[in-house]
Each structure stands twice: as C-alpha cells, then as structure tokens.
Amino acid sequence: MANNKLIVGWFSFTCSEDSTILFTELLNDNFDKWRNLVEFRYLKALKTKNYIKNLDVSFIEGAISSESQANEAKKIRENSKVVVAIGSCACTGMPSASRNSLGSDEINEKMKWYMSHFNYNQKVQKLPDVIKVDDMVNSCPMDKDTFIEILEKYLKIFNVV
Numbered sequence: 001m002a003n004n005k006l007i008v009g010w011f012s013f014t015c016s017e018d019s020t021i022l023f024t025e026l027l028n029d030n031f032d033k034w035r036n037l038v039e040f041r042y043l044k045a046l047k048t049k050n051y052i053k054n055l056d057v058s059f060i061e062g063a064i065s066s067e068s069q070a071n072e073a074k075k076i077r078e079n080s081k082v083v084v085a086i087g088s089c090a091c092t093g094m095p096s097a098s099r100n101s102l103g104s105d106e107i108n109e110k111m112k113w114y115m116s117h118f119n120y121n122q123k124v125q126k127l128p129d130v131i132k133v134d135d136m137v138n139s140c141p142m143d144k145d146t147f148i149e150i151l152e153k154y155l156k157i158f159n160v161v
C-alpha cells in the first residue's frame with residue numbers, strides 16, 4: 001500500500017548554499033508534482049516553521065566545521081531514516097575544507113578571529129566523517145539529474161509512488 005508522502009528535510013552547513021538555490025530552481029518546474037508526493041518538514045529556504053522529527057529522507061548540504069554543526073548533524077541522523085549528502089562540500093569536504101591544507105603561517109589574524117569567535121574546529125570535515133551517509137549527490141553545486149534520480153528512488157522505496 002502506498003504511503004501518503006515522503007517526509008523530507010533539507011539542511012545546510014558550511015557552504016555557499018548553491019545547491020539550495022539549485023533545489024529551489026527545481027521547485028519552479030516540479031513543485032506541482034512534488035507537493036502531492038513530498039512533505040517538506042524542514043526547509044528553511046522556504047518555511048519559517050521547521051521540525052527535525054520522523055524524517056524519511058534528509059538532504060544535507062555543506063561541510064562540518066564546528067562541534068555545534070556536528071551535534072546538529074547527529075540530531076538529524078537520529079531523526080532520519082535516510083541521509084543523503086548534497087554537493088561536493090558534504091560529500092568530500094572540498095572546497096569548504098580548503099583551509100585544512102593551509103600552514104600555520106598562512107592562517108592570518110582575520111581567519112584566527114573568525115575561528116575563535118564562531119568556535120570553528122581546526123579541521124573542516126566531510127559529512128561521512130561525522131555521521132553515516134546512505135547516498136550522495138556529488139558535484140559543485142550538486143548534479144541536479146542525480147538529485148532527481150535519488151529523490152525518485154526514495155519515493156519508490158518508501159512506497160509513495
């Protein structure tokens with residue numbers, strides 16, 4: 001028997017949020033179809049009331065660069081049946097993790113100020129370093145055809161279509 005809707009969350013950590021922009025562009029063409037198939041339970045780009053609870057699939061964009069981000073990612077994992085890493089920063093760490101390769105002499109005062117005031121970790125991590133990831137949509141920004149394939153795959157797995 002088909003479920004009503006796939007319950008989805010969309011999250012962004014350290015990143016330029018270009019995949020979020022791409023996703024909202026995809027909504028221009030797909031919203032009428034997806035609104036009947038998908039409940040967007042967490043999607044700050046579009047809604048003010050958002051919940052991290054009983055999510056079927058969470059899409060996570062961006063690398064992890066602080067303890068609070070790691071804790072938030074773990075909370076999403078605990079409340080999601082499936083987690084999909086979105087974009088190169090989440091899948092591989094790069095380009096957000098570029099500062100990992102800088103020598104101590106290359107970290108200037110401004111960078112030190114940011115790192116201490118925002119409690120950033122010494123090293124930026126890719127999402128699979130912090131939580132279990134079930135699927136990936138790589139590329140910078142995400143490959144939109146792969147994203148649609150993965151969304152359609154989980155619509156079937158969760159018996160929505």
Ligand code: SF4
Pocket residue numbers: 014015016017018019061062087088089090094095096139140141142
């Ligand atoms: S993968 Fe590229 S587009 Fe996506 S957040 Fe990182 S830098 Fe931005």
